[in-house]
Amino acid sequence: MATLTHTKGRVVTVPDEAVDYYLTKGWTVAGGNPVPAAAPEEGPSESWTNAELDAYAEQEGIDFTGVKTKADRLAVIADSRN
Structure with a gap:
């Protein structure tokens, strides 16, 4: 344990x-x-900080180049799941 x-x-x-x-x-x-920081387990949402979204993207291999806002981050993550 x-x-x-x-x-x-x-x-x-x-x-x-x-x-x-x-x-x-x-x-x-x-x-x-x-x-190193990692995102919470429940999945990306508006409640996540930009740092948590960035960590999630890094962990999942999602490119945030040029992304500036939380809404943009969430959109890129959603697009990567499709």
């Missing part, structure tokens, strides 16, 4: 075989060094 902390402050204990999955989603081992 491992105790993990999310960038939003949530703490969970998960089985060892689930740790790698959580680390790819923005969690860190409690007391460890931060993993």
Whole structure:
């Protein structure tokens, strides 16, 4: 079992075989060094910050070149899913 902390402050204990999955989603081992920012698990929405959308795009290989607004970011992400 491992105790993990999310960038939003949530703490969970998960089985060892689930740790790698959580680390790819923005969690860190409690007391460890931060993993690069990742987007929340529920999927992109208006409630996400631009930084979270940028992290999601990077993780998913979505190109945000020339994108300036949150609405533009969400549109590019939606287009990439089609």
